[in-house]
Amino acid sequence: MPKLPSINPGTYSPDEDVHKITDYRCVSRDMQHTSVKERLYLHLDMNCFYAQVEQQCYKLHGLPIYIGGWYKGEQGIPRGIVATSSYEARALGIKTAMSAYEAEQICPYIIGLQADYEKYKGISSLIEDVLNDFAPTMEKYSMDEYFLDINFLKDHSRAEIQQYGQSLRNLIYQEIGLVCSIGISYSKTYSKLASDLDKPDGLTLVLDQQEAKDLLGPLPLDEVWGIGRKRYEKLQKEGLNTISEGIDRGYPIFQQLFGAYFGKIMYEMISGKDRAKVLTEQLSPKEQLNYMHTFSSQSTDPACISGEIMKGISRLCYRMRGYNLRARQYFCYLRIQHREHKGVSFRFNTEGYTNLDGYIHHECMKGAAPRMKQLLNSGYALRGIGVGTVGVDHSNQQELFFRENPQERQFCLVQDAINNTFGNQTITRASIMDSVQGKTHFLERS
Template identity: 35%
Template structure:
C-alpha cells in the first residue's frame, strides 16, 4: 500500500504578519488587523506580540484595545492579503497541481507524486517550501505533513509559529492518542461535552470504542469520528484555482458577415461573462474581444478601463467598441469570444452596526 504525502501549510498570524512586513516600523509591536471599534469591529488577526496580551481573533476591537493600550490597529486590506496568498499558492504549484486553498492563509498540498519522483522524504520537501515562502514573501508558515488531511492539519497546529511536524505512516494512532477529542473536526463544545460525560476525553479513548458502539451512540457522525480517531481520512486534496480571466466564445455554423448577428452574439456573451463574474464575486479591469476570420487567422483586441468592469452592459459596450479595431465586417468571422481579465475581488458594502456584539 502506498501512503499519500499530504502537507497542510498555515501562515503564521497571516494578516498581521503582512502588515508588519509591509510596515517595518510595526514589526515587534503588538498589532491587530481589525475593524473600527466604534463600528463594532472585530479582530481579524493579531500579531504574536498582541497575543501575549491575551488578544485573540474574533474578539471585539474595543475589547482588544482595553487589553493593550499601545496596540497598533490596522484596518484590513484584503486585496493585499489576496495578492500575497496568490504568490504563495504559485510557489505550491511549482511542486504539485494538487493545491487546495482553504482560506487566504491555509492550504492543503498533495506532494505524493513530487516525493516519489524526486525520491525525497516529505519533511525535506516541506522545509524547502517553507524556506521559499520566507525568501519570497518574508513571512513564516507552519506546516504539518502526514498521510492524510486530518493528521496534516493537526500536525501543522502543534508547533507554531514557523513549525514543522511530520507524522510518519504507522505513527498516526500514537500521535493522536494523547490529544483531546476537541481536536477532531466537527467536535464542538456540545459534542465534546457528551463525549466527556461518557468518559471520553482523548482521541485515544475514542479510538478504543468499537465502531458499532459509536454508531449506536452518535449515528453516522460516530462512525466518522471513530475513523478519524484512528487516523483514517480518505478525503482527497481537491485542487482549486482562482480564475485569472473569465470568458465565453462561440463558433458559428457559417461565417458571419452581418453586423447584427455578431452584435447579438457579443451581447449574449457579455451577459454570460457578467454572470460568471458575479458568481466568483470578482470585477475585472480589461475586456478582450477575440475574432477568428474565415481563413482561421485569430486576433484579439483588448481595452483596459479605469473603472471596475462588472456589468453585462459595460462588457458589451467595450467589446463592441473593440470591434471597430478589427477587419470585420470586410472579413467574415467564424468565431467570436468575449473575456474579462485583471480580476479583483468585488468589495462588498457592509451595513455597520450600532452595538458591539458580545464575543
C-alpha cells in the same frame, strides 16, 4: 404557464467577501479516494496570516497588533471583533473573537488594523504560485491554509520528506517574507493537526501510528475538524476527551452519538484512516454555511435591522446556489449590546429544501420579528445578526410535497447572472436598502 427560458447564471464566487480565516469542514465520503492504501499529505498554515502581512507592510515586526477593529469618532473608540492577532499580542492575552475594546483595555499600546482582504488575496496568490511548483496537486483550503498531495514521496526516507518540507518553508520565506508551519502525515486530517504542533515557523512529521499516538493522541477531540463545541460536549459525557481515548473506544460509540454514516466518518478522521482527496479547481464540499455581521453602531430601528437580516439571507442564498446546496432548517441570531447577555438565537424551517431568498426570508421573519420587538421593548439595542444553515442537502432531488415557484427561481438566477458578470451587489432587493447606517463592512470602516 409557458415554459420559462433557461438562464445561465455564469461563474459564482461564493467565498467573495467571506471572512474566512479557517473553514472547518468534514471530509465527506464522496471526497475520499476509493483505495484504502496509505497516502502522504502536506498541510501548510501561514501563521497569523493577516497579522503577518500587516506587520510586513507597515514595518511592525515585534509589535502587538490585531486585525478586525476600527476606531469610531473623534475620541477613537475601538470597535469590532478581533479576527486574528500577532503572536506578540497573543502573549499578552489577546484572543480571537474578543472585542476590540477589550483587547485595547488589556494592552493600551496594541495596534488595531481593519482587515484588507484584497491585499491578503494578492499575497495568497503569490503563495499559490510557489506551491504549484512544489506539487502537481494543491488545494487552497482558505487564504492562509493549503494542502499538497505529496504521494510521490510516500516511499522516500524520513530525511528526504523532512528536507522537502524544510525547502518549501524556506522558499515561502525567501519569496514572500512570511513564515509558515507545515505538517506532513499519512492522513489529511492528521497533516492538519500536525501543522498546529510547532508554531510559528515549524515542521512536524507524523509518518506512522506510533508517532500519531505520541504526538496527536493527547490532543482534545475538538481539535479535529467537524467536532465543534456541542459534539465535543456529547463526547465528553461519554468519557471521551482526547484523540487516543476516541480511538481506543472504537467507532460504535461515534455511530451511536452521531449516526451510522457521519459517526463512522468522524471516527476515521480521529483515527487517521480518512483517505481524503486534495481538491483542486472544484468547489470543496460544505456541510454548513452562515453569515455573521457586527454593525458599526448599535441600532434600535426595526426596519434597518430587518434590512440587515434580508442582506444576510441574500448573501447566504447566493453562496448556497454557488455551491449547489439546499437546506430546510436554518438558524438566526440577534446579537445585542449588553455586557452579559449576548442575544437570542432560534431555528426555523422552510416548507422544503430550497436556496431561494424569498422562502427563507419569509420563515425567518416569523421568528425574528417578535423576538426583535421583545428585545427592543426591553430596552436593548441590537449589535449584529447572523443567519445560517443547519445541515445541507447535496442531492437536489425533487420532493413529493414541495415545489419551488419557477418564477422565483428564475428571478434569483437572473440576479445572480447580473452580479456574476458585473460585480457583487450590482442588483439587489429593495428591502436591503433599509439597513443599519454607517460604514459597516471591511475597509469602509477605516
